[in-house]
Amino acid sequence: MEDRKLTVRAVERALDILMCFTKAQELALTEISSQIGLHKSTVHRLMATLEERGFVIRDSRTDKYRLGMKIWELSTHLSHSDDPAVRLLPLMESLRDQLGETISLYLRDGAERIRIQAVQSNQAIRRVAQVGARLPLYVGASSKVLVAFASPAVQEELLLDPDWPETVDKKAYRRQLGDIRKRGYAISIEEREPGAVAVSVPIFDHQGRIAAALSLSGPVNRLSPDTLLQFAPVLKEAAREMGLMIS
Template identity: 40%
Template sequence: MPLEKENGGQGIRTVQRALDILACFDEKQPQLNLTQISEKIGLAKSTTTRLLATLEQNGYVEKDLSTLKYKLGKQIYYLGHIAGKSIELKTIAKPIMEKLRDETKETINLHTLEGIYRVCIEQALGLNTISHSIKIGVKHPLWAGAGGKALLAFQNEEFIQMVLETAVNPRPQLMDELEEIKTVYFCSSIDEEEIGSSAVSAPIFDINGVVKASLSISGPTSRFSQENITNYQKIVKDAAFLISSKMGYVHQEKVL
């Protein structure tokens, strides 16, 4: 084997091993010692130590001198931040919205938070003769309609109270509903914002776990039977989580 190819192969193995080290860390094990890392990647401690030293020098891992444990370094956070900013929500959501539209035949809307309102920034119009549509860029309340409630539920208490102060005849059970949304990750609305139209919605999380967007299935109330609503709740939640994962979000199931 030519020396150049041999060195190239060795370089690839070194890069892969370094990536394997970085992949050892997760939310359950944010800090690991040398033994744990070497066992996870199946390498001798001597080799693992050399790789860790290089990663540490470049800011990809940090070593706690009091515990001798390693954790991911600031350079990883910086790269993650850059990657997160480069991800375009509409670009990611569009094909998923179109697939959801084709499956349900109803209109699919993508809402984002704008001040104390929500704004539709993307829409896949329904395929039925009679479909529900809203104008792109127009402000809608957060306290009424599934798309608004899916956003509002995940905001802080001070923000929620500020929004409710602007509400016109808010539903008495709204606060209880917002609490439930944070557990089930979906919600619905029947003739709530507009008589004759209904919707089912789910929150979209960004890489930091923050909700600033929601995904909705909307259409005439006459087609939103309880059976359809139950089905839509599941598929809109799955679609919203898929968008969230492509935005860099890692969902952690809640332990009840």
Template identity: 40%
Template sequence: MKEEKKHEAGLRTVQRAIDILYCFTLEEQELSLTEIAKKISLAKSTTTRLLATLEQNRLIVKDPETLKYRLGQGLYYLGYIAGKSMEVREIARPVMERLRDETRETVNLYVLEQDARVCIEQCEGLQALRHMVRIGERLPLWAGAGGKVLLAYQSPEVQERIFAQVPTKERLDRLTAELEAIRERGVASSVDEREVGSAAVAAPIFDIRGEVGACLSVSGPAHRFTREVMEQFERLVKEGAQAISEKLGYRP
């Protein structure tokens, strides 16, 4: 019984230390002892002991002038290791396989590369007639669901460069109107756009900074992408992209 209580106390201490780390946000990067103690509902004396331990392990740093605390270099180092080990391709693969099984269509993972998109991972469709993109192939941002969903979340400067590539004014007008709708709905679609006879839906993947540098896409022959099917695929691809985003550390 005594050992069990000791174990529970140890777990509480670990949890409280974790709670302290999660007190810090982008909006509140520095906090005083009083602010931290209030956030985690602990006495200042207990909070001080926990902060001292975190400080010894370089997870917390105390400013000697302001006496405020901030996250330390140890966390930056651990975050760097975590980032290196969490490649988007590895994170996305299980989600892509599940999405491929649900839709039976080809699922692609695109990343932004300068002013184009590149397919870096693919799960081939399960049907005899399927749409394929070559791994490493560079494709435009102004055509196709994957390109448009990436373009929709880029800066105005990037968008202006891409707009200059659009071949006709009519197509440019249609594209600019569509980008706003894509941002509102969080999903893009295309039929007979980049390739005649093909259709696709795509959703953005957000990183920990809330930026979009990748997207998830489901594509196949246009005749199978009826309105009802596309609505279903849009829901599924948004859920898949959201799951990947969360694993990358994104919090809306």
């Protein structure tokens, strides 16, 4: 039984290492060790195994690691028939062409949101949205949409999370969630990133549950609050169509 526990722990640690690469393309051994809270010698042994199996590659010049070809081989065998990032891409591109700004798609994963798809604006000055980025749920239009339309149990779990920042007023946040549910969309103006604004709407599945958040973002000097308000109904209609596609 003890050997089995050790084996499972090794798998968990290896997966934790791979998840570090959701935030960076290249990482040094010390950076990985710091992120997952393990001693460098332990991380080094795990990295050696992952490198041998082709899941990571070490650059001998910089002594940094990046994801290997085995990750790509696995991804090619994913079923895309139910993947919203794939199925909704044409509609997102159409929305980008219509409104001229960056369009993103987010899912909630625990106490974070993940950008699973993005279509960049074609304008010279634009906001570049990185696919795979993990962002906190306490700030930003898409975060608040994902929380506002989640079940009350999920909302309470998030708000009672010990990692929830003390600087975020929970009462004010709850009021914002109520307003978002009434309006059907959320707007953020330089909340998370200076110079950036966004408007976000929920995508519901056939059972009326929130499946994702659809967002438009761009520079604050081009997107005024009035412009964001004008875009909101367009996004809501696109989200309705997307909900039919993923139901």
